[in-house]
Amino acid sequence: MVDALVEAGVVTSGAVEQAMRHVARHCFLPGEDVATAYADMAVVFKRSAQGQPLSSASQPTMVAAMLELLDVRRGQRVLEVGTGTGYNAALLSALVGPDGSVVTVELEEDLAEGAARVLAATGAGPVEVVCGDGGAGHQPGAPYDRIIVTVGAPALEVAWTAQLVDGGRVVAPIVGGDGIGSVVVADKVGGALERRSEVPCGFLLMRSTASTPPATC
Numbered sequence: 463m464v465d466a467l468v469e470a471g472v473v474t475s476g477a478v479e480q481a482m483r484h485v486a487r488h489c490f491l492p493g494e495d496v497a498t499a500y501a502d503m504a505v506v507f508k509r510s511a512q513g514q515p516l517s518s519a520s521q522p523t524m525v526a527a528m529l530e531l532l533d534v535r536r537g538q539r540v541l542e543v544g545t546g547t548g549y550n551a552a553l554l555s556a557l558v559g560p561d562g563s564v565v566t567v568e569l570e571e572d573l574a575e576g577a578a579r580v581l582a583a584t585g586a587g588p589v590e591v592v593c594g595d596g597g598a599g600h601q602p603g604a605p606y607d608r609i610i611v612t613v614g615a616p617a618l619e620v621a622w623t624a625q626l627v628d629g630g631r632v633v634a635p636i637v638g639g640d641g642i643g644s645v646v647v648a649d650k651v652g653g654a655l656e657r658r659s660e661v662p663c664g665f666l667l668m669r670s671t672a673s674t675p676p677a678t679c
């Protein structure tokens with residue numbers, strides 16, 4: 463999988479290549495065969511009672527492209543919105559190294575618990591998994607050097623800007639009601655976000671605590 467991403471020019475940095483070679487994606491997709499885990503496709507991980515996808519492991523091409531855009535450095539503090547399987551959180555942990563920190567927020571309690579278990583079992587560096595609405599970020603861990611949103615949001619949330627250090631970066635898919643939109647890269651300069659680039663994308667839509675029964679965790 464990683465060879466193909468490098469060859470396609472999606473993985474361009476040694477740091478992202480090393481992290482992707484280090485973290486075994488199949489461990490985060492229990493129940494899927496290895497071929498599926500390493501295919502370049504999104505894998506639905508949880509569905510609603512009506513069969514609608516609620517969570518998926520994003521397509522490896524998109525995971526890699528967003529990590530390259532995020533430009534994580536060792537020792538940084540990173541917030542992820544949308545833990546899902548925990549795979550991207552493990553990659554972030556590998557990128558920040560032992561002196562950095564990763565906080566990841568997931569709306570669904572069972573997914574948050576499952577991801578925390580797999581992250582611990584696979585020996586990922588310390589990752590704090592928080593169950594909650596990532597639209598509000600996670601103030602107790604702020605400020606962050608990097609924020610990555612892995613679920614389609616209607617806009618860049620005010621909380622994300624507030625919880626980012628000056629000079630920090632947010633990478634987020636900003637999408638319409640059909641999940642189609644652009645991954646936006648924005649840097650915080652003088653207290654405000656400046657948009658750097660946009661890449662077309664399709665993502666599951668962000669839900670809020672208003673649309674989901676509150677979870678206790």
Ligand SMILES: C[S@@+](CC[C@H](N)C(=O)[O-])C[C@H]1O[C@@H](n2cnc3c(N)ncnc32)[C@H](O)[C@@H]1O
Nearest residue numbers: 517544546547549550568569596612613668669
């Ligand atoms: C595409 S998946 C994320 C994939 C994940 N990063 C991974 O590596 O597997 C999007 C996730 O965002 C979660 N989500 C949706 N709305 C959310 C919100 N408001 N706050 C936190 N997580 C949310 C979904 O439950 C789902 O697990």
